[in-house]
Amino acid sequence: MTPAELTSLAGGKGASPRHHILSVLVENKAGVLARVAGLFSRRGFNIYSLAVAPTDEDEHFSRITIVVDVESAPLEQVIMQLDKLINVVSIGELSPAEAVERELMLVTVAVGPTERSQVIQLVGVFGGEVVSVGADRVTVMLAGRPEKIDDFEGLLEHYTVVELQRTGRVALPKLDRH
Amino acid sequence: MKLTGAQALIKSLEMQGVDVMFGLPGGAILPVYDPIIDSSIRHILVRHEQGAGHMAEGYAMVTGKPGVAMVTSGPGATNIVTPLANAYMDSTPLIVVSGQVATGSIGTDAFQECDITGVTMGITKHNWLIKDVQDIPRVVAAAFHVATTGRPGPVLIDLPKDISNAPMEWYWPSSVGELDLPGYHPVTFGDPVLVGQAAELISAATRPVLYVGGGVLKARAADALRVLAERTGIPVVTTLMARGAFPDSHPQALGMPGMHGHYTAVTAMQQSDLLVSLGARFDDRVTGKISAFAPGAKIIHVDIDPAELGKVRVPDVGIAGDCRLVIEELLLALGDQPVLQDLAPWWRQIREWQERFPLHYADADGGAIKPQNVVEQLRDAASEDTIVVAGVGQHQMWASQYWNFEHPYTWVNSGGAGTMGFAVPAAIGAKVGRPERTVWAIDGDGCFQMTAQELVTASAEQIPVKIAILNNAYLGMVRQWQEMFYEERYSEVYLSPDLPDYVKWAEAMGCVGIRAETPEDVGPAIEKANSIDDRPVVVDFRTDAFEKVFPMVAAGSSNDDIVVHPDLHAGS
Numbered sequence: 001m002t003p004a005e006l007t008s009l010a011g012g013k014g015a016s017p018r019h020h021i022l023s024v025l026v027e028n029k030a031g032v033l034a035r036v037a038g039l040f041s042r043r044g045f046n047i048y049s050l051a052v053a054p055t056d057e058d059e060h061f062s063r064i065t066i067v068v069d070v071e072s073a074p075l076e077q078v079i080m081q082l083d084k085l086i087n088v089v090s091i092g093e094l095s096p097a098e099a100v101e102r103e104l105m106l107v108t109v110a111v112g113p114t115e116r117s118q119v120i121q122l123v124g125v126f127g128g129e130v131v132s133v134g135a136d137r138v139t140v141m142l143a144g145r146p147e148k149i150d151d152f153e154g155l156l157e158h159y160t161v162v163e164l165q166r167t168g169r170v171a172l173p174k175l176d177r178h
Numbered sequence: 179m180k181l182t183g184a185q186a187l188i189k190s191l192e193m194q195g196v197d198v199m200f201g202l203p204g205g206a207i208l209p210v211y212d213p214i215i216d217s218s219i220r221h222i223l224v225r226h227e228q229g230a231g232h233m234a235e236g237y238a239m240v241t242g243k244p245g246v247a248m249v250t251s252g253p254g255a256t257n258i259v260t261p262l263a264n265a266y267m268d269s270t271p272l273i274v275v276s277g278q279v280a281t282g283s284i285g286t287d288a289f290q291e292c293d294i295t296g297v298t299m300g301i302t303k304h305n306w307l308i309k310d311v312q313d314i315p316r317v318v319a320a321a322f323h324v325a326t327t328g329r330p331g332p333v334l335i336d337l338p339k340d341i342s343n344a345p346m347e348w349y350w351p352s353s354v355g356e357l358d359l360p361g362y363h364p365v366t367f368g369d370p371v372l373v374g375q376a377a378e379l380i381s382a383a384t385r386p387v388l389y390v391g392g393g394v395l396k397a398r399a400a401d402a403l404r405v406l407a408e409r410t411g412i413p414v415v416t417t418l419m420a421r422g423a424f425p426d427s428h429p430q431a432l433g434m435p436g437m438h439g440h441y442t443a444v445t446a447m448q449q450s451d452l453l454v455s456l457g458a459r460f461d462d463r464v465t466g467k468i469s470a471f472a473p474g475a476k477i478i479h480v481d482i483d484p485a486e487l488g489k490v491r492v493p494d495v496g497i498a499g500d501c502r503l504v505i506e507e508l509l510l511a512l513g514d515q516p517v518l519q520d521l522a523p524w525w526r527q528i529r530e531w532q533e534r535f536p537l538h539y540a541d542a543d544g545g546a547i548k549p550q551n552v553v554e555q556l557r558d559a560a561s562e563d564t565i566v567v568a569g570v571g572q573h574q575m576w577a578s579q580y581w582n583f584e585h586p587y588t589w590v591n592s593g594g595a596g597t598m599g600f601a602v603p604a605a606i607g608a609k610v611g612r613p614e615r616t617v618w619a620i621d622g623d624g625c626f627q628m629t630a631q632e633l634v635t636a637s638a639e640q641i642p643v644k645i646a647i648l649n650n651a652y653l654g655m656v657r658q659w660q661e662m663f664y665e666e667r668y669s670e671v672y673l674s675p676d677l678p679d680y681v682k683w684a685e686a687m688g689c690v691g692i693r694a695e696t697p698e699d700v701g702p703a704i705e706k707a708n709s710i711d712d713r714p715v716v717v718d719f720r721t722d723a724f725e726k727v728f729p730m731v732a733a734g735s736s737n738d739d740i741v742v743h744p745d746l747h748a749g750s
């Protein structure tokens with residue numbers, strides 16, 4: 001992959017090369033998300049997306065994946081301030097080129113008789129799944145790289161999107177092959 | 179041993195070595211007030227919860243031990259929000275215990291319910307809402323650990339009433355490992371490689387300045403600083419939070435930098451080629467317009483909080499570490515006889531500035547009392563170990579400028595937050611912490627009116643503080659800005675010199691009240707105040723309302739544009 005392609009990979013909806021991904025391991029305690037979100041708002045750091053879930057079986061810890069706008073503040077400063085939160089255990093910084101990123105989207109599209117098969121076909125091409133079918137609409141699910149979801153979302157512009165929900169990206173470091 | 183949660187809380191405070199706490203009871207904290215009767219801890223009953231917080235801060239700032247305050251839920255807790263914010267800005271170790279409604283009622287808008295952990299999230303180093311009675315000893319121990327290590331700061335423990343009443347099996351955590359703080363690892367030693375780089379920068383500098391902030395006091399590093407200063411011969415500026423960290427009488431002391439700093443301190447920093455920042459944070463009141471601040475200076479920034487490095491100004495060498503330890507490492511790196519550049523030309527320049535632009539005010543000349551002169555006379559009549567406490571405004575700047583601070587922990591004020599009304603309760607807390615010392619609060623009339631009721635506490639508890647009100651009948655600093663920047667359009671700043679009657683008010687609160695109306699009254703009033711040591715004293719100094727604080731760097735201006743007293747220009 002060329003550097004230019006790497007740069008474009010980092011792009012996509014709501015994310016551009018100015019963004020970085022922070023993978024923040026936190027104690028799974030009441031109010032931790034509020035502490036993290038409060039810090040970002042208090043210090044004037046912008047968040048593009050944020051995803052959170054428990055990360056170990058005992059649910060002692062959660063991982064928050066934050067896509068940060070590094071235009072709003074230097075990444076170092078965001079990390080240092082986050083690290084001051086007592087409930088933050090560790091922070092991993094992932095540049096888009098070094099990360100595996102995935103996102104999930106659910107979208108409900110209004111469909112007539114002809115459009116129904118078109119949408120279902122499109123979902124198939126993208127490796128998505130039809131998760132609910134109604135009389136005049138379908139709900140489909142697509143998981144994958146955020147830019148793939150951007151592409152799919154772009155193609156849906158030709159149809160009537162009733163509701164659309166994206167999870168925000170989650171990420172882990174790419175593994176070393178050597 | 180079975181205890182109630184309330185008993186466990188008080189016992190935990192005793193285990194932490196708490197000897198005094200400041201507070202005011204109410205419904206949700208009631209259970210905890212019962213075991214206080216049987217405790218070795220002295221409880222000081224305040225008249226307003228804000229007073230409890232500032233007293234605990236004053237106590238902490240002079241003793242180095244964390245201050246402890248206790249309040250009830252709802253308004254009791256919100257009344258101590260200002261002290262928490264103040265302690266957060268000035269990195270003061272403060273432990274606040276607040277009552278909370280019973281766990282079953284949380285979220286129902288119960289009587290005197292307030293989400294105080296939510297409210298104080300951004301102004302505490304950390305806070306805890308205790309939901310399991312068995313957690314109390316661990317959380318108290320964790321709270322003290324967090325408040326006093328790393329960059330110190332305030333913490334809050336919110337204790338629901340049913341948890342206070344619940345039974346628990348007593349234990350005490352035996353190590354930090356048991357405190358359940360997996361994400362808390364404060365730094366201590368500086369990286370030796372970076373310390374080496376810092377030593378190289380110091381050796382190469384021809385116009386260096388030691389920029390000393392409050393972190394030096396927090397780290398108990400005044401002695402180490404003095405060795406560093408004397409061994410290198412570098413001039414020293416002490417910020418508003420660091421007054422006393424280096425003796426003002428020392429030939430290398432340039433005084434306070436910043437908006438109302440000494441001309442020489444401000445200008446030496448501006449023209450320096452190396453700023454060695456020790457426990458300071460490039461506050462806007464020090465730097466002025468940041469893009470124009472010390473443009474030719476390389477920066478060594480030592481701070482225990484890694485987030486301070488590069489927050490405002492990117493350092494050439496940023497060292498995360500405890501100031502005392504890093505200074506000691508730096509001394510080792512520099513050696514006993516460090517090889518430095520010749521600083522004589524730099525010192526010649528500095529002496530010239532000092533000569534041309536000393537602190538200055540015009541004599542009273544038969545007119546009203548000059549506030550600066552009150553500070554000078556208070557200073558001249560005081561012993562070196564006197565503790566000086568200030569509120570916020572003109573009086574605070576004059577106190578910092580005209581007092582000579584010779585020892586650490588003799589200056590208590592509200593720096594970062596700029597909390598008016600800080601002085602009276604903070605002075606009371608300081609006197610509780612250092613009962614053998616004289617404590618003078620230098621206050622403004624505006625500040626005094628915000629928290630004066632705590633003098634009732636001082637009288638009742640026999641805490642003989644002394645309060646000097648520099649009464650210019652105005653919110654003086656705001657008046658000064660309106661005069662200078664709003665074409666003398668004075669908006670809502672006049673307070674009146676005799677409403678309230680400060681002498682009568684003092685007497686009503688069990689204090690001795692003294693008034694000084696002319697320059698001739700000042701000396702005798704101070705002498706009388708100093709002769710009283712069995713009750714609080716309030717002296718109402720009727721000062722010149724037109725006096726302004728100089729030097730001054732206007733907000734948002736470059737420090738190059740520092741304005742000195744007009745008399746100094748006339749002479750130059």
